[in-house]
Amino acid sequence: MxxxxxxxxxxxxxxxxxxxxxxxxxxxxxxxxxxxxxxxxxxxxxxxxxxxxxxxxxxxxxxxxxxxxxxxxxxxxxxxxxxxxxxxxxxxDGLTEGMVEWVTGHVLRHHLGMDAHILGQDGVWRHGVKPPLARDRRVTILGLGELGTSCAKALAQLNFPVTGWSRTEKAIEGIACLSGEAGLAEALARADILVTLLPRTAATENLMNAERFACMPMGSFLINPGRGALIDDDALLAALDAGRIAQATLDVFRVEPLPPGHPFWAHPKVTVTPHVAADxxxxxxxxxxxxxxxxxxxxxxxxxxxxxxxxx
The missing domain is CATH 3.40.50.720 (NAD(P)-binding Rossmann-like Domain)
Known part of the structure; x- marks a missing residue:
């Protein structure tokens, strides 16, 4: 039957x-x-x-x-x-592979400073600024589910020192795993590049607020392909304007499509992508x-x- x-x-x-x-x-x-x-x-x-x-x-x-x-x-x-x-x-597998490719691409983009060359086609020879090697650029991933773990492993293969944070304790070979509130502060302090891949729950709503951004190194990068509600938008804009966050690449938002008048569209340090990280x-x-x-x-x-x- x-x-x-x-x-x-x-x-x-x-x-x-x-x-x-x-x-x-x-x-x-x-x-x-x-x-x-x-x-x-x-x-x-x-x-x-x-x-x-x-x-x-x-x-x-x-x-x-x-x-x-x-x-x-x-x-x-x-x-x-x-x-x-x-x-x-x-x-x-298809969704996971897509997320790994998107995250790896944007981590490398910020790590290598590609925007300066891609967008700066103005006749200026910008040879003086060289990125560090991957082994000297720390990446933190918030969320160690299937997607976060796969991204962490891929970035570790490229020689980035990767720290992962999750609400509950986990152990992943090659990844420094932290958990809990104290672990979150330490994970953020290590985040030259931060990737947020947590689900949206009552516990993760506005997780990245002014206090949490203040834990990150000055001039760090934020990449969010997780959920828009993980980010306090006003706190992020303030962190960008203060230089705490050098650039943010955002793929997810509280309201989608992102309204045309939203400040993210016009901010020079924000890249908006239309929820395409992983389908x-x-x-x-x-x-x-x-x-x-x-x-x-x-x-x-x-x-x-x-x-x-x-x-x-």
């Missing part, structure tokens, strides 16, 4: 995911009845979900064994009081969805199950 899978992740991406999920399911020996139209909630076995969809009441889906998010971030669904089913976030890739994401359906049917633990107390 075919499993009923409701694709509640948006009409715009339905055509590309339809065949991919069906193919990934068939590869695992699963017969699925996949639909993006409003079904009988009591007949749905699994929901493939993204917050762009209007679905907000999960109560009627009494047979549903799991909600499988296509997004890595789940802050817009995890607090939903009607969601009593297991919730799985998206972790897939879910259809082929690999479909495999994760199908694998979790297989696990659910086999009675095996789900991959990337969200801890509702922590919010990720």
């Amino acid at each position: 075919a499993l009923n899978v409701y694709f509640a992740a948006g009409k715009d991406i339905w055509p590309e995911y339809r065949d991919a999920i069906r193919a990934a399911s068939a590869k695992r020996g699963l017969a699925v009845n996949l639909s993006d139209s409003a079904p009988d909630p009591a007949a749905v076995d699994y929901i493939v979900y993204a917050p762009t969809e209007s679905l907000s009441d999960f109560g009627p889906f009494t047979r549903c064994k799991a909600v499988l998010s296509l997004w890595a971030g789940v802050e817009r669904i995890a607090p939903n009081p009607t969601l009593t089913q297991p919730l799985c976030r998206m972790v897939d 879910t890739r259809t082929a690999t994401a479909a495999g994760v969805v199908a694998e979790n359906i297989r696990r659910g049917e086999a009675g095996e633990p789900f991959l990337y199950l969200v801890d509702r107390k922590l919010g990720y």
